[in-house]
Amino acid sequence: MRHGNDGREGTGVNAVAQTGHRRLAVGRMAGDRRRVWPWQRTTLAALAVAACAAPFVLEPYRVFQLTMVLVYGIALLGLNLVVGHGGRVSLGHGAFLAIGAYIAAIMTGRLGVPYPLALPVAALVTFGLGLALGRPALRLSGPYLAVVTFVTAAVVPPVIKRFGTVTGGSMGLSVPVPSPPSWTGLAEDQWLYLLVLAVAAVAFAAARNLLESRAGRALTAVRENPAAAEILGVRPGSHRALAFGWSAMYAGVAGTLYAWVVGFVSPDSFTVTLSIVLLAAVVIGGPGSLAGPLLGGVFVTFVPAAAQRAGDAIPGIVSGLLIIVVVCFAPTGLAGLLRMAAGGVARRLGRG
Amino acid sequence: MTGGMSYGAARAVARSTPRGAARGPAVRGAAVRGAAMAAALVLVLPLGGCRLTGGPEAVATGSCAGQQVTGITEDTVKVGGIYPLSGPASAYGLIASGVRAYFGHVNDGGGVDGRKIEFLVRDDGYQPARAVEEVRRLVELEEVFTIFQTVGTPSTAAVRDYAGRRRVPQVFVATGASRWGTDGGYPWTIGYQPSYVAEARVYAQHLKETMPWATVAVLYQNDDFGRDLRDGFADAIRGSEVRIVAEQSYEVTDPGVQGQLANLASSGADVLLSVTTPKFGAQALAVDAAVTSWNPLHILNSVAVSPAVMETVDTGKVPEIVSAVYQKDPANPEWEDDPAVEVYRRSLLSYAPEADPAAPQTVFGWTVAQAFVEALRRMECPTREGLLEAVRNLDDVPVDTLLPGITLSTGPGDGFPIESMMLARFEEGHWAPFGKVIDTRAVFGPVRTASEDSPAGSSAG
Numbered sequence: 001m002r003h004g005n006d007g008r009e010g011t012g013v014n015a016v017a018q019t020g021h022r023r024l025a026v027g028r029m030a031g032d033r034r035r036v037w038p039w040q041r042t043t044l045a046a047l048a049v050a051a052c053a054a055p056f057v058l059e060p061y062r063v064f065q066l067t068m069v070l071v072y073g074i075a076l077l078g079l080n081l082v083v084g085h086g087g088r089v090s091l092g093h094g095a096f097l098a099i100g101a102y103i104a105a106i107m108t109g110r111l112g113v114p115y116p117l118a119l120p121v122a123a124l125v126t127f128g129l130g131l132a133l134g135r136p137a138l139r140l141s142g143p144y145l146a147v148v149t150f151v152t153a154a155v156v157p158p159v160i161k162r163f164g165t166v167t168g169g170s171m172g173l174s175v176p177v178p179s180p181p182s183w184t185g186l187a188e189d190q191w192l193y194l195l196v197l198a199v200a201a202v203a204f205a206a207a208r209n210l211l212e213s214r215a216g217r218a219l220t221a222v223r224e225n226p227a228a229a230e231i232l233g234v235r236p237g238s239h240r241a242l243a244f245g246w247s248a249m250y251a252g253v254a255g256t257l258y259a260w261v262v263g264f265v266s267p268d269s270f271t272v273t274l275s276i277v278l279l280a281a282v283v284i285g286g287p288g289s290l291a292g293p294l295l296g297g298v299f300v301t302f303v304p305a306a307a308q309r310a311g312d313a314i315p316g317i318v319s320g321l322l323i324i325v326v327v328c329f330a331p332t333g334l335a336g337l338l339r340m341a342a343g344g345v346a347r348r349l350g351r352g
Numbered sequence: 353m354t355g356g357m358s359y360g361a362a363r364a365v366a367r368s369t370p371r372g373a374a375r376g377p378a379v380r381g382a383a384v385r386g387a388a389m390a391a392a393l394v395l396v397l398p399l400g401g402c403r404l405t406g407g408p409e410a411v412a413t414g415s416c417a418g419q420q421v422t423g424i425t426e427d428t429v430k431v432g433g434i435y436p437l438s439g440p441a442s443a444y445g446l447i448a449s450g451v452r453a454y455f456g457h458v459n460d461g462g463g464v465d466g467r468k469i470e471f472l473v474r475d476d477g478y479q480p481a482r483a484v485e486e487v488r489r490l491v492e493l494e495e496v497f498t499i500f501q502t503v504g505t506p507s508t509a510a511v512r513d514y515a516g517r518r519r520v521p522q523v524f525v526a527t528g529a530s531r532w533g534t535d536g537g538y539p540w541t542i543g544y545q546p547s548y549v550a551e552a553r554v555y556a557q558h559l560k561e562t563m564p565w566a567t568v569a570v571l572y573q574n575d576d577f578g579r580d581l582r583d584g585f586a587d588a589i590r591g592s593e594v595r596i597v598a599e600q601s602y603e604v605t606d607p608g609v610q611g612q613l614a615n616l617a618s619s620g621a622d623v624l625l626s627v628t629t630p631k632f633g634a635q636a637l638a639v640d641a642a643v644t645s646w647n648p649l650h651i652l653n654s655v656a657v658s659p660a661v662m663e664t665v666d667t668g669k670v671p672e673i674v675s676a677v678y679q680k681d682p683a684n685p686e687w688e689d690d691p692a693v694e695v696y697r698r699s700l701l702s703y704a705p706e707a708d709p710a711a712p713q714t715v716f717g718w719t720v721a722q723a724f725v726e727a728l729r730r731m732e733c734p735t736r737e738g739l740l741e742a743v744r745n746l747d748d749v750p751v752d753t754l755l756p757g758i759t760l761s762t763g764p765g766d767g768f769p770i771e772s773m774m775l776a777r778f779e780e781g782h783w784a785p786f787g788k789v790i791d792t793r794a795v796f797g798p799v800r801t802a803s804e805d806s807p808a809g810s811s812a813g
Contacts, residue, residue, distance in 0.1 A: 059492060059493065060488075060492045061488050061492035061493040062493075064488050064492070068485070158605055161575070161603075169575065170506065170575045170576060170604075171505060171509055171576045172480055172506055172509060172510065174509075174513050177517075258481075262481050262484045262485075263484065263510075263513055263514065264480055264481070264484055264509070264510040264513065266480045266481075266506045266509075266510065268478070268479055268480060268506055269479055269480055269481040271479075305485075305489070308474065308475055315438070315475070316438060
């Protein structure tokens with residue numbers, strides 16, 4: 001079972017790995033001797049194929065659920081930049097999701113702009129807002145920052161209701177569902193899924209590159225010890241603000257996709273609760289990892305729906321208990337558990 | 353913050369410069385991966401349109417050829433409902449209990465034309481987005497015959513695009529917004545209860561008849577519900593001597609309405625029209641009781657009426673509270689021996705013992721379920737199209753827990769099943785109907801869309 005992907009054979013890309021470029025995931029220490037999953041690329045490729053094949057195999061409703069997992073995954077990926085990599089708490093990401101969703105709804109629904117245009121506009125606007133908010137807000141930390149971001153989340157729904165002539169007020173707005181080009185022969189849910197999958201792939205690739213770049217490592221350094229980082233020439237303030245801007249951009253993009261997938265936006269979809277659920281999902285998925293946001297998305301999409309079968313008020317209880325269990329017994333989240341399990345399997349197989 | 357920087361992080365920063373040089377191969381690697389992904393996609397795409405699971409929609413043959421028969425067989429009919437079982441509006445979850453009780457009662461009696469009703473309830477927590485998710489689950493996964501019902505204006509609005517696109521009937525939605533009856537673009541969605549506009553007209557009619565020179569102070573919630581009712585009232589009194597002399601609005605997020613009430617009291621109006629939801633309705637009643645110098649006729653809109661609100665009322669200090677009703681109140685001794693109410697009580701005990709029989713939501717659920725079963729019985733084709741046809745052509749259908757004289761009727765150009773109401777006075781812990789049934793369509797003409805309403809609305813009387 002020897003495989004070319006573990007960086008020992010010395011092909012072009014793998015040679016780089018030896019120089020330290022293909023470094024371990026951020027947050028794992030150099031010199032870490034724990035076993036890791038040796039077939040990462042193969043697994044990734046298998047997952048990619050499975051992800052592309054899914055809409056042709058599954059029922060429409062399951063495809064819809066997977067689409068929602070990806071949408072939440074993108075939002076959580078962004079939030080993870082602030083929470084997992086930046087070490088700061090944000091209770092306000094529901095607000096950016098709302099802004100992204102309303103930009104899509106107003107542009108395609110009200111103004112009749114072709115729907116793909118909403119995506120870059122939403123990304124730019126939320127990036128700008130995130131940066132503008134991040135600069136002053138991230139000077140604060142702990143409970144103060146929590147309160148400031150919380151207020152952001154609390155303020156956005158009433159503001160949306162106030163400008164009812166544009167936003168449809170508390171009644172919300174219908175969003176025209178992007179229809180597949182006829183040459184593809186795809187059904188609506190399949191098209192949406194592939195659209196979201198493509199955006200998610202770009203988003204994950206970008207986040208990965210970002211974290212492995214100078215800025216990403218600077219962010220980690222600031223999280224670990226701001227004073228030491230500053231001595232090394234990293235400006236904590238601007239890096240954190242930039243991370244907040246990116247993270248808001250991810251949330252905005254997710255909001256636009258959300259509007260397309262659900263086909264309806266209303267202020268009640270973006271309450272403070274949503275922001276709290278997002279933060280909880282980051283923690284459960286595994287802060288500071290790349291797989292974490294996807295697992296968090298799975299949690300947000302499937303657990304409440306599955307728990308509902310057990311009874312009326314059960315979903316809230318189940319979610320709450322799960323959060324407590326994860327925080328107590330698996331502080332690295334589901335992604336950490338997965339990594340440990342994979343390491344265990346690899347050890348059993350005597351590899352890695 | 354005192355811990356030293358970890359070795360890894362320090363190294364990460366220290367390395368940042370040489371790393372830039374290694375960018376080339378990394379980019380190439382990413383490009384190779386991207387190309388591979390794209391190739392995989394292209395390989396998969398030609399399969400487009402085909403799906404390994406799920407066949408085409410089931411359709412009928414014979415005289416109803418081509419119509420959808422998903423979710424309905426010779427001996428079952430699958431019905432899906434989305435209710436706020438959790439969250440801020442969970443009180444409306446009681447509606448589901450009332451519905452379940454009636455369906456249980458019907459199934460025990462052999463079902464509808466031999467079909468047993470299978471009732472699936474999902475929770476949307478009063479969040480429109482979750483309602484969309486749940487409706488997809490019901491339609492695509494559970495393959496229900498029809499969506500009966502959705503609760504609340506936002507959730508209903510969120511679902512109706514989907515229902516229209518999938519051509520699934522969304523019948524008897526539990527919200528009083530007038531748009532369900534006036535929007536021509538959504539034939540698959542139909543309301544049930546009297547619209548807020550109809551209710552406003554009942555109050556207007558009462559004032560015109562009994563207090564023709566009344567001055568009215570209006571307290572309303574500043575959202576679509578509040579404005580729908582308020583504008584309906586303003587339209588209905590146009591051309592009469594009844595006048596609105598003061599108006600105050602509040603936001604649903606406000607902590608209270610004491611300030612608004614104080615302003616309204618200073619107008620000294622004869623009537624206070626309280627267009628509120630339960631929490632604010634209760635506050636308005638409390639303030640009205642506390643202000644001894646101002647004793648208006650207190651009109652409480654039906655949305656605010658709930659046992660919890662009325663329990664807090666000091667009837668000695670608020671002389672007269674009036675609201676509009678259309679279904680029987682089980683707490684009213686008048687219906688003590690009513691056979692319909694008796695069946696209701698008994699069935700509730702056996703099929704939904706957790707529900708409070710006196711709660712208006714429970715009666716609502718029971719009553720609307722009856723209306724739904726009547727519509728099922730009237731289907732000529734046992735198809736989704738057939739059900740739509742039936743609910744759109746109800747011809748004075750009686751339902752025994754509605755007040756005597758109130759029936760369901762719809763037709764071309766009439767998308768409002770119930771448009772008649774009676775006034776009721778709150779006395780001795782229950783609502784006692786008085787006067788006669790007011791048929792708002794006969795008196796005021798059909799409810800129009802909001803845009804047409806303002807100029808033409810005064811065609812009253």
